[in-house]
Amino acid sequence: MNLAIIGTGYVGLTTGTCFAEVGHNVICVDNDREKVEKLKNGYMPIYEPELEDMILSNVSAGKLSFTTDLAVAVHECEIIFIAVPTPPHADGSVDLSYIEAVSHEIADALRPEHGYRIIVDKSTVPVSTGSKVSEVIRRYAACDVKVDVVSNPEFLREGSAVKDLMNPDRIVIGANSQRAMDLMKRVYQPFSAPIVEVDLSSAELIKHAANSFLALKISYINAVAAVCEKAGADVELVAQGIGMDKRISRHFLNAGLGYGGSCFPKDVKGFINIADQLGAPMYLLKEVEQINARQIERFLDRIREKMWVLRNKRIAVWGIAFKQNTDDVRESVAVKLIRRLAEEGAIVTAYDPKAAETGARALEGVSVTICSDMYECVRDAEVLVVATEWRQFATANLVKVRELMHLPIIFDGRNILHGENAVHAGFEYHSVGRKSLYPER
Numbered sequence: 001m002n003l004a005i006i007g008t009g010y011v012g013l014t015t016g017t018c019f020a021e022v023g024h025n026v027i028c029v030d031n032d033r034e035k036v037e038k039l040k041n042g043y044m045p046i047y048e049p050e051l052e053d054m055i056l057s058n059v060s061a062g063k064l065s066f067t068t069d070l071a072v073a074v075h076e077c078e079i080i081f082i083a084v085p086t087p088p089h090a091d092g093s094v095d096l097s098y099i100e101a102v103s104h105e106i107a108d109a110l111r112p113e114h115g116y117r118i119i120v121d122k123s124t125v126p127v128s129t130g131s132k133v134s135e136v137i138r139r140y141a142a143c144d145v146k147v148d149v150v151s152n153p154e155f156l157r158e159g160s161a162v163k164d165l166m167n168p169d170r171i172v173i174g175a176n177s178q179r180a181m182d183l184m185k186r187v188y189q190p191f192s193a194p195i196v197e198v199d200l201s202s203a204e205l206i207k208h209a210a211n212s213f214l215a216l217k218i219s220y221i222n223a224v225a226a227v228c229e230k231a232g233a234d235v236e237l238v239a240q241g242i243g244m245d246k247r248i249s250r251h252f253l254n255a256g257l258g259y260g261g262s263c264f265p266k267d268v269k270g271f272i273n274i275a276d277q278l279g280a281p282m283y284l285l286k287e288v289e290q291i292n293a294r295q296i297e298r299f300l301d302r303i304r305e306k307m308w309v310l311r312n313k314r315i316a317v318w319g320i321a322f323k324q325n326t327d328d329v330r331e332s333v334a335v336k337l338i339r340r341l342a343e344e345g346a347i348v349t350a351y352d353p354k355a356a357e358t359g360a361r362a363l364e365g366v367s368v369t370i371c372s373d374m375y376e377c378v379r380d381a382e383v384l385v386v387a388t389e390w391r392q393f394a395t396a397n398l399v400k401v402r403e404l405m406h407l408p409i410i411f412d413g414r415n416i417l418h419g420e421n422a423v424h425a426g427f428e429y430h431s432v433g434r435k436s437l438y439p440e441r
């Protein structure tokens with residue numbers, strides 16, 4: 001089938017590539033000329049495991065192409081996916097101006113000879129956005145083309161986006177027309193995943209409700225971690241004990257610095273906002289946000305408690321990306337932490353295996369030295385903070401780290417280091433929701 005993807009970012013680029021991989025002909029459209037030029041020349045605008053090889057092979061097989069010309073894509077493809085940003089406004093409501101702009105452009109590009117078209121919203125949007133897209137098309141299309149609007153929210157996780165897209169837990173399709181539903185099922189036929197067939201509004205709500213629930217799980221275990229710290233219990237053992245109950249599951253019960261990234265913070269806000277607008281307030285999610293905001297403060301308090309004044313303390317931070325296996329630093333808790341430490345006058349060095357460049361941009365104007373080597377980053381440091389759960393941090397040579405550092409103090413904000421090993425290497429080891437460990441003197 002001929003598919004267009006409007007917006008070639010983390011979602012659009014990986015989705016388009018995976019569609020090409022399973023046999024569809026895909027045109028990816030973006031209004032960022034530089035990004036499209038890069039892709040046309042075989043350079044990757046983002047880091048995502050497995051993606052580069054898949055793009056290159058599908059481009060050379062003629063199944064995947066890139067353009068800035070939306071009209072060409074609308075002309076050639078019966079199904080048009082929208083995967084543009086939906087960032088938050090200052091009041092937490094979702095900025096739908098990108099969706100509106102693309103809907104308008106699609107309407108302008110429709111021609112009488114096009115016949116039937118499906119517009120699929122893949123971006124995360126508040127409930128009832130689909131009907132607004134339909135309205136824009138009806139209002140601005142210069143000709144009478146039959147168009148259905150569908151919601152097909154995306155659940156991929158950055159860092160494992162290709163795997164998630166190729167093997168999804170489920171595919172949600174929200175359509176109010178059987179014709180659109182049948183065609184969408186054909187798009188997804190090559191993926192052996194259950195399809196959840198629902199109406200448009202329910203599909204839109206599924207995405208906001210799913211992301212908010214995952215954020216809730218993270219905040220729940222972080223609130224439990226705060227109790228564990230006071231009670232001298234171990235949050236990892238508690239998470240294991242409750243997570244073995246299948247009704248709860250161990251996933252997303254990892255205590256740490258809290259959730260960040262381009263999705264959870266904005267989607268929780270977006271869901272709270274739309275629920276308020278509809279007169280069905282989600283007080284529960286307001287508390288989820290509060291717990292998340294407190295989590296970084298609690299962690300900073302514990303560093304201050306140990307180090308007293310942070311001014312002129314040399315603090316090394318491992319991790320800048322919002323999670324492992326990505327270069328994405330949007331709403332990264334690590335970035336917030338680095339900024340806060342620098343504001344308090346600490347001498348901060350930071351290292352990330354993939355997010356050095358994006359991190360440098362996000363931290364422009366902040367006094368931090370971004371290092372190209374994780375061991376160089378800790379040289380002469382008085383504290384090492386682990387802020388992102390990259391595997392290479394968990395397997396670091398702690399004896400070498402100890403030799404390089406000025407003082408032997410680790411604050412593990414992701415609970416990924418082996419505490420006993422750290423103590424063995426001579427460190428005092430502080431983590432989240434667990435007792436601090438000290439070497440024998």
Ligand SMILES: NC(=O)c1ccc[n+]([C@@H]2O[C@H](COP(=O)([O-])OP(=O)(O)OC[C@H]3O[C@@H](n4cnc5c(N)ncnc54)[C@H](O)[C@@H]3O)[C@@H](O)[C@H]2O)c1
Pocket residue numbers: 006007008009010011012029030031032035083084085086098101102122123124125154155156157158262263
């Ligand atoms: N990133 C994730 O993990 C993830 C997962 C699931 C859903 N989502 C949702 O998917 C949507 C896209 O997220 P993303 O992370 O891919 O964003 P992104 O910022 O990485 O990519 C969006 C792309 O859209 C392009 N764009 C903007 N306006 C355009 C226009 N008028 N015409 C053509 N291109 C345009 C931008 O240049 C950019 O390349 C958001 O609604 C997000 O909430 C994201």
